[in-house]
Amino acid sequence: MKVQNNRAWLMVLPMLLIVALSAIIPLMTVVNYSVQDTFGGNEFFWVGTEWFQEILASERFHNALQRTLLFSALILAIEIPLGIAIALAMPRRGMAVSFCLVLMALPLLIPWNVVGTIWQVFGRVDIGLLGHGLASLGIDYNYTQDTLDAWLTLIVMDVWHWTSLVVLLCYSGLVSIPEVYYQAARIDGASRWAVFRFIQLPKIKRVLLIAVLLRFMDSFMIYTEPFVVTGGGPGNSTTFLSIDLVQMAVGQFDLGPAAAMSLIYFLIILLLSWVFYTIMTSLDNDAAASKGGQ
Amino acid sequence: MLKLSEINLAVDGQRYLEDVSLELKRGELNILLGPTLSGKTSLMRVMAGLDRPDSGALSFDGESVIGVAVQRRELAMVYQQFINYPSLTVYENIASPLRVAKLAKDEIDARVMQAAALLKLEPYLERKPANLSGGQQQRVALARALVKRASLVLLDEPLANLDYKLREELRAELPTLFAELGAVLVYATTEPSEALVLGGNTACLHEGRVEQFGPTLGLYRDPDTLMAAKLFSDPPLNTVALQRIGNSLRYKETDQALAESTAAPLLALIESAGSDAVELTLGVRGHHVRDSSAQCSPACFSITGRVDVTEITGSESFVHLDFLGQPWVALLDGVHAHASGAEIELTIDPADCFLFDESGARLRKQCERVN
Numbered sequence: 141m142k143v144q145n146n147r148a149w150l151m152v153l154p155m156l157l158i159v160a161l162s163a164i165i166p167l168m169t170v171v172n173y174s175v176q177d178t179f180g181g182n183e184f185f186w187v188g189t190e191w192f193q194e195i196l197a198s199e200r201f202h203n204a205l206q207r208t209l210l211f212s213a214l215i216l217a218i219e220i221p222l223g224i225a226i227a228l229a230m231p232r233r234g235m236a237v238s239f240c241l242v243l244m245a246l247p248l249l250i251p252w253n254v255v256g257t258i259w260q261v262f263g264r265v266d267i268g269l270l271g272h273g274l275a276s277l278g279i280d281y282n283y284t285q286d287t288l289d290a291w292l293t294l295i296v297m298d299v300w301h302w303t304s305l306v307v308l309l310c311y312s313g314l315v316s317i318p319e320v321y322y323q324a325a326r327i328d329g330a331s332r333w334a335v336f337r338f339i340q341l342p343k344i345k346r347v348l349l350i351a352v353l354l355r356f357m358d359s360f361m362i363y364t365e366p367f368v369v370t371g372g373g374p375g376n377s378t379t380f381l382s383i384d385l386v387q388m389a390v391g392q393f394d395l396g397p398a399a400a401m402s403l404i405y406f407l408i409i410l411l412l413s414w415v416f417y418t419i420m421t422s423l424d425n426d427a428a429a430s431k432g433g434q
Numbered sequence: 435m436l437k438l439s440e441i442n443l444a445v446d447g448q449r450y451l452e453d454v455s456l457e458l459k460r461g462e463l464n465i466l467l468g469p470t471l472s473g474k475t476s477l478m479r480v481m482a483g484l485d486r487p488d489s490g491a492l493s494f495d496g497e498s499v500i501g502v503a504v505q506r507r508e509l510a511m512v513y514q515q516f517i518n519y520p521s522l523t524v525y526e527n528i529a530s531p532l533r534v535a536k537l538a539k540d541e542i543d544a545r546v547m548q549a550a551a552l553l554k555l556e557p558y559l560e561r562k563p564a565n566l567s568g569g570q571q572q573r574v575a576l577a578r579a580l581v582k583r584a585s586l587v588l589l590d591e592p593l594a595n596l597d598y599k600l601r602e603e604l605r606a607e608l609p610t611l612f613a614e615l616g617a618v619l620v621y622a623t624t625e626p627s628e629a630l631v632l633g634g635n636t637a638c639l640h641e642g643r644v645e646q647f648g649p650t651l652g653l654y655r656d657p658d659t660l661m662a663a664k665l666f667s668d669p670p671l672n673t674v675a676l677q678r679i680g681n682s683l684r685y686k687e688t689d690q691a692l693a694e695s696t697a698a699p700l701l702a703l704i705e706s707a708g709s710d711a712v713e714l715t716l717g718v719r720g721h722h723v724r725d726s727s728a729q730c731s732p733a734c735f736s737i738t739g740r741v742d743v744t745e746i747t748g749s750e751s752f753v754h755l756d757f758l759g760q761p762w763v764a765l766l767d768g769v770h771a772h773a774s775g776a777e778i779e780l781t782i783d784p785a786d787c788f789l790f791d792e793s794g795a796r797l798r799k800q801c802e803r804v805n
Contacts, residue, residue, distance in 0.1 A: 323484060324517045328578075329505030329534045338530075342521035 173399035191400035201401065203376065204384040205408070208360055211294070211380060215359040218299055220352060223306025228340070230311055241311075244304040256368025259297040263369070283370060287377040290370045294378060297365060302355060309351045313344030349420045353413055360409055381405050435459050436586060436618045441480055441490035443642075450476040451487065451642045458618045460585070463609050463634030465650060466622040468665055473642035474622040478588045481620065483507055494586065494618075505534075507586065510579035514591040516571035518563040524574050525550075525559040531582045549577040552611060569600035576604075580611060587612055589621045593628070605631060626668040630654060638665040660715055660794035669720040669752060669763040676714040676789075678704065686713070687758040696735035699784045706799040711791035720752070720765035722786035726779040734783050741772045753778070 174191055176184040195201050230240050250258075263283050265271040274281040283293040317339065325335045341348075363382035366372065372379035372387070379387075385405065389398035436458040443451040451473050458464045466474045479485040480492065483504045492500050499507060510531075518527045528549055532542045550556050553573040563571050572592060579587055589608070593601040609632060612619050623629055629636050629650055636653050638645040638661070646653055646662040657663035664671045675686035683697040684690060691697070704711070726736060739755035739762055746752075751770040755762050755778070764780055772778055789797040 318515055318517075320513045320515055320517055324511065324513070326484070326504050327482065327509055327511050328531045330530075334534075338519045338521060342519070 170399045170402055173395050174403055175396075177396050187396065191396045192404065195397055195401045195404060200384065201381075201404075204379055204381045207378070208362075208380040208382075211291075211362065212356055212359040214295055215298055215302075216352065216355055218295070219303045219306050219355055220348070222299065223303050223351065224310050224344075224348075226303070226307045227310035227314055228336070230307070232315060241308070244307050244311075247301050247304050248308075250301070252364035253368055255297065255301050256365040259293060259365070260369045263293050285374050287374060290374060290378050293369060294366055297369070298359065298362070301365075302358065306351045306355065309347045310344050313347040314340060317343045345420070349417065352416055352420065356416060357409060357413060360412070435495060436481065436620075437491075437493045438481070439491045441477075441487045441492065443476060443480060443485060443487045449642050451480065454490070454642070454644050456637055456644060456647055458620065458635075460618050461613065461616045463612075463619045463621060463632060465629045465632060465634055465636040466620060466639055467624075467626060467629045467636050468639030469624055472639040472665075474639055475590055476642070477639070478511070478590055478620065478622060481586065482509055482511060482588055508582075508584045509586045509588070510582045510584035511588040511590065512572070512575050512579050512592045514594045516563070516568060516575055516595070518571060518574050518578070520563060523560050523562060524555055524566070527563065527574050528555075528577045528581055531578060535582075545581045545583075546577075549581045552580065553577045569596055569604065572596060572604070576608075576611070580615075583615060583617075585615075585617050587615065587617045587619045589619070591622050591624065594624070608632070609634070626654075626666050629666070636666070638662045640665060657788065658796055660717065660788075660790040660796070663717055663788055663790075663796070667719055669765060670761075671717045671719060671788075672723065672757070672760070672762040672764075673715050673717045674758055674760055676716050678712050678714060683714075685758060693735055695733050696784055699733055700787070700789060703789055703799060704797055707797035709791055709797050711797070713792045714797075715790040715794075717788040717790060718782055718786055720763045722782060723762070723764035723766075724781045724783075725766050725770065726781050728781060730781050730783055731785070733785070734781050736779050736781050738777055738779050741774055741776045741778055743774055744770065744772050746771065 175186065175188060177187045177190075178184050226244075230244075231237055247255075262268045263271045263281075265275050265282050271281060271283075280286075281289050283290040321339050321343075322335065325339060330338070361382055362380060363386070366378045366380060367383060367386075370378045372383045381401075382405075385398060385401055388394050388401065436456075438454055438456045438458075441451050441454040443449075454473075454477060456464075466477060468474055476485070480487050483499060483502060486500065491498060494507075519530060522530065525546060528546045529542050532545060537545075547556075550559060553576055555570065555573055555577060558566060558570060563574060566574070572595075576592070579589075592608075593604055596604065605628065608621075609619075619634075621632060621634075623632075633650050635648060636650040637647040638653065638657075640661050645665060646658045653662065654666050657666060660673075664673075676692075677684050677686045677689075678701070681697075681701065683692045683700055685692070692700075700716075704714070723737075724730065737757055739757035742754040742756055742761070744751055744753050746769055749768070751766045751768065753764040753766060753770060753772055755764065791797060
């Protein structure tokens with residue numbers, strides 16, 4: 141006979157409350173805003189899907205979305221291979237391990253806005269070490285005026301800040317591979333590339349999936365650093381979705397369109413994360429199968 | 435033939451192998467028997483060329499192989515862990531050493547199918563290793579070793595991670611699988627019973643030294659040293675310290691003399707061995723310790739021990755007891771439910787006993803020493 145234990149619900153209650161307060165209620169508020177219009181005060185009018193149609197049709201949104209997609213694509217294309225390469229090069233034993241791990245963890249400990257400020261000052265042409273250095277070398281670099289320079293600065297900054305995360309995740313995957321795998325490969329006469337392709341890569345695949353998802357979501361939602369460094373400029377060249385959204389919601393106080401846009405933004409992230417997850421797990425079916433097997 | 439002479443290996447001042455000399459012939463199964471950390475894996479790594487010994491010679495078919503790169507030796511190895519390429523199918527896993535060797539496609543296919551048939555892997559060729567059971571994964575690893583047709587096959591506790599039934603099954607197949615290769619087959623195990631089932635030759639390893647090497651059964655029946663006898667006993671060899679004073683043998687612990695009828699054959703053995711040892715160790719295997727009701731020759735003697743715990747398997751009972759401060763195990767036929775703490779009497783035939791001198795060397799009748 142199955143015994144019903146009603147006290148179990150009592151145990152779940154605190155978690156439900158936290159999730160409700162932190163996620164469900166705010167999300168529902170946004171949904172509420174996205175289908176209404178207001179002229180100030182506390183008066184709201186039902187507008188249906190009008191805001192959604194307006195956002196999806198607007199060029200401003202398309203441009204910001206393209207910029208954000210490009211930024212995420214570049215970040216993933218650089219940070220994932222670089223992270224794997226550094227993790228492969230890291231020492232596996234001895235004192236050097238702790239040294240490297242601490243060195244790798246350092247950028248991760250710095251708050252976003254501090255990272256932004258550091259690079260903002262670092263890149264300044266008048267006083268910044270990087271900006272001034274480049275200028276004195278005769279290189280024309282100015283992230284406040286040149287689009288390419290602004291993008292380069294943001295990408296280098298993000299790579300500096302977040303590649304460590306990929307490195308640490310990959311490293312944890314690599315050190316968990318038993319020594320005998322390498323020994324067996326050596327006996328087989330496998331090349332360095334074959335060892336990477338057939339032993340290391342499959343073995344770190346699952347942590348790599350986490351790294352890709354985290355880096356995608358973070359870079360797609362990037363706000364603080366470009367806000368501090370470029371403020372979305374020059375022009376609108378670094379106005380990513382998040383910056384655009386804040387301008388719309390806080391700057392212009394267009395609550396309805398901003399709410400609709402944040403929902404679309406949220407759905408895009410959800411969709412793309414699902415796509416990444418599906419592609420990476422189906423590349424090779426043993427990720428799903430070994431969950432049960434091991 | 436793989437010949438090792440006076441191999442020494444130390445890492446960071448810790449000795450892993452000490453003066454190991456062995457001659458392992460092609461087509462024979464050679465077992466390395468010893469507990470964990472006895473040097474089995476270190477020895478295999480040296481044989482494989484993964485580690486270079488500090489001193490000593492290693493030759494294969496008369497040619498020195500020290501310094502020859504691992505991948506250039508004709509070598510296959512199977513481990514305790516199931517080592518396969520995770521992203522490749524079973525077929526590609528088995529084929530991988532042949533692909534590295536750049537064999538023709540037909541040849542690869544023929545060899546893979548043959549190995550798969552031998553190891554009953556045909557239904558699983560398109561699967562990934564993670565979708566197989568542990569026993570099947572190890573079969574894939576064995577098939578990889580088999581297709582290579584290596585002249586040296588090293589099996590490092592290949593069955594240790596398998597459950598009892600699969601282990602029995604694979605153990606029965608293993609010697610025949612590799613027999614046709616005509617390779618030097620080396621098999622490491624911690625279990626004396628496994629060595630006995632597999633047969634062949636056995637080298638007993640202890641702290642990086644070969645205690646004794648010879649045909650498995652001969653070594654079991656006729657160990658040279660106390661250590662070899664201990665290594666090759668399961669349940670552990672029962673021992674008790676004896677002292678010879680004049681023409682009597684006494685238990686060292688209690689100074690109690692053994693009965694004359696018991697002491698006589700033992701003293702005769704000591705005399706025949708030409709030993710003048712005073713401090714002796716008597717060793718007897720668990721299954722030679724019998725129930726006191728069993729029939730025994732007049733020379734038999736009894737011991738009284740306090741029962742610690744009794745494990746009953748059904749057909750046998752392992753009675754763990756304390757005899758003169760030593761942990762003993764009596765392996766009795768049938769069910770013997772002795773209560774913990776009970777004093778029981780057991781019978782031993784001196785003819786079943788081994789005697790060792792102070793150095794641990796076994797005392798034998800002179801005429802036995804010929805082999």
